[in-house]
Amino acid sequence: MTQVGEGQEAEETAPPVMTFGAPTAGEILAERYELVEHINNDSAGRLVWRGVDVVLRRPVAVVLRYPGGDSATEMLQAAVAASRVIHPNLVGVYDAIDEDERAYVVREWVDGNSLREMVADGPLDPARATAIGNAVASALAAVHATGMVHGNVHPGTVMISDDGRVVLADARTDGADSQENDIRAVGGILYFALTGHWPHAEAPLRGATAGHGRAAIPDAVRDASGAIAAPRQVRAGVPAYLDDLTMDLLDAEIAPPSSDVLAAELARLDVPAEDHFLDQTGTIRFTADPGDDPSPLAAAGGRKVAVGIAGLLAVALVGLLIGISALGGDDKSPDTEPVARPSNSAPSSQASAPAPAVRKLNVEEVRIVDPDSRDRAEVRDAEKVIDGDEDEGWETQSYRNNGKFGGLKDGMGIWIDLGAPHTVKSVQVVLSSTDASAELLAGDADFPPSSAGDKQLKAAYTTRIGQPFEGHDGTKMTFNGFDADKTYRYLLFWITELPEKDSGDGWKLGVQEITVQGS
Template sequence: MTLAEVPSVGDLLAERYRLEEHVGGANGHRQLWRGVDVLLHRSVAVVLRSPGGEDAAPTMTAAVAASRTHVDSMVDVYDAVDEGRFAYVVREWVNGSSLRGVLEQQTLESAHALELVASVADAVAALHEGGVTHADLHPGTILLSEDDRVMVTEPRNEPGVTQVEDVRALGATLYACLTATWPRVVPAENTGLPDAATDEWGRVLDAAAVSSQVPARISQLTADLLDHTQAPPSAAELAVELRALAVAGNEPTAAIKVSVEPHEAPTSVLGSMNLGRFKPETPPAGMKRLAVIAAVIAAVLFGGVLTSALVFGGEDDPAEADENVTASDTGSDKGEETTEVAVPTDLPLTPDMIRVVDPPDGDRDNGEGLDALIDGNASTGWSTATYRNNPKFGNLKPGMGILIDLGQAYEVASVRVQMTSAGATVGLLSGNEDPGDSSEGDQAIVDGFTELAAPVENADTNIELQAGGEATQFIVIWVTELPESSGGYKLTVSDINVFVR
């Protein structure tokens, strides 16, 4: 929006919705306002997006789908208007606290967390049935209302976000409820929570390893939902499973005692789930008015946290992320030296450390957008060209890559790659030097660099390539096959993270 187009207090949209207070979203792209429907005399939330038109089409589609869900745990969507210069969705105004506000003060008991996430899954399942994704699930977009409801804010339906990613976000939300941290294997904007603790390989610790109060079955279910090598259930199936676990946990004969060491792997819940027992016609259980939610909100209110819900993707000051966990050898005898195991850390990357590798017969003109790979924003990224003949870059070249100069030799533990589409083949190469930013140099990389991590075929949108701790200064995220895209084959990488010791 230009300055002249920025809405201000008192503006009347659609001759009906008067803007009262700007409460979230400092940039012009997406803003949250508290408003008043002057015809019905009720408070509303107005979510503005700029620009409108084609860019806002997914949001408008999602608003229509949300208005038809008829699920108690989805906020009511009243209107959606596209004025071209901007578009806006009008929904109910919810007084209460965001889930993030609660988790900043305390974790939830397992049974409470299961029922809460099951209610969120009901809303997600309804959206999926309507053909859209939420694409913005995290504790900042889940509300706990003053009248004891769990409410999910309106969906974004961002292009490239799949139903599978929504379900993984449900798993990440369950993990957050149990640990008050967010697992970065599921990208989300400004959750406001610290990053989940990881092991020496950069893998997220199981919830039971973080808190002994988490039953083993629930911990393993959460781990399976976060595991990108496993296909998750649908949102509707997950809601059923979560409620079954909640009921089992409330039965004295089914009490689960947890004594799980961090390295132990309990039997997979997802792997043993009989998905055939979930009949498609089985309706979601619906949102229950939970006394537990009322108790949680009351506790937070007593602590002075409860406010009118400004739930807008986390525009508040987020908690500082703690990504470093160290472990020591506690088994040594007195007088022996205690050894510390260095846990991988996320190496800060700058634009001058990254370039594109495009060997012959590549045209080497795909250098734009590299900054977006390290901006932490999953909605931006770097893209290849579109190849119409086949997924192997039209058989023009062996592949393309992103070269990263780490600045010095590090023991590389893993490299996380977030993409907007599944289906690519992605591996990791390493070498001792950059032979030069030229077509000849790129060919020398193809000929001389060695495999650091085996290629992952038909990769999910979020993968972590395990490098095994080999010391190197130069690595290449190497793509040899592209996913299908509109009009051919194309890959967009949204973010990369390198974990080193």
């Protein structure tokens, strides 16, 4: 596959910047990363190599430029920032090194194809496009939760592995980037996936220019005034709700939602294709039900889009039919529309009220859960994980033999009580060291603070939030796979494997701070 560096590939004839510091196959960087094969160059002159971490024996991608020094500052800063955010839909960043004559970033190798390559064979079906948009928005929500910006969302930096995992690669940071640009780029990703055309050619995002050699991406279909055609005008079979959402994200006159709200809405729409209801014309339609809960996108502002959940009383079809509710504000007059748009599938009287703003939720109580304890020695100091001080937290005892609590326990964790049910968007956990494994669970009840009560609690908490982290490479874990239609009061951060201490003195982990975001 083509492992992109940052943005699009350079033309095949693009000359190298210089020869001094040029890498060669078989060379080992930093006494650890062996260069195996030169894959491609990106539009910024960076070389992308397939390599091997000779210590951990795993494949890696090496994004290299020469010279290093000042010319590589932005690349290295972006890599360091990206390494702090761990999320299943973000490419893992392992290392960033400046050797003056050259600098390089070592990141996860992804076997698969970029979205640009995938769509080269034709536009994707709406369900697949929605799933990819959901993954990209979820990755951005994790990045934005830290206050950072990705700055390089483009069909070449969205990668789909052979096992179907969607990941976002190669963040950039500079003063021109903004979270709003990231969010609008999701609209571009949806548009590209649905049509095979890139809508940002006239005002491109960084790395998104549509005009060089093999990296060229067809511009969007435009009318005489330069306004882009909606996906439904380019191809048949695009659902009205997805068409409206895509065009709203691309409309500079409509304020976009936050990335976590967008991720939650796309998660509602990310339904298996066999669960979609097709009307007689073949177009996917979603019926609005006035009694349904409002969509999170109601707070974003914009056109009124139908939403709801309609039960289908049929023997063979029972589907969860989800749409998008009002983006708020008045509909635009037809006279001001640059391109004809399909009519909305629900009257404006069904527009839902604005959703509450996302904020840091108050945690009423935390408790250490240790089902296999004998002396309850590790259940103290739980309150330190919510005191706002990342320098002080709770930690396990040291264990011998291996990272799974010395074979003495299946795990232990921290129980969180929000005091009342809330709509939860994300939970961020700051740890004392890397290489830990953990998951986030949800439950419906409290149990006595004892070994017996902890056993009952762990057995009852069976709802997993998002994906578990296995030996993760950072000190922050962000869980944002919450159901936007549900509320949560009780959560359990469950540690399954401890990292080895640098001193070699057993296995141990500290939890420095836990933050819950929601409404």
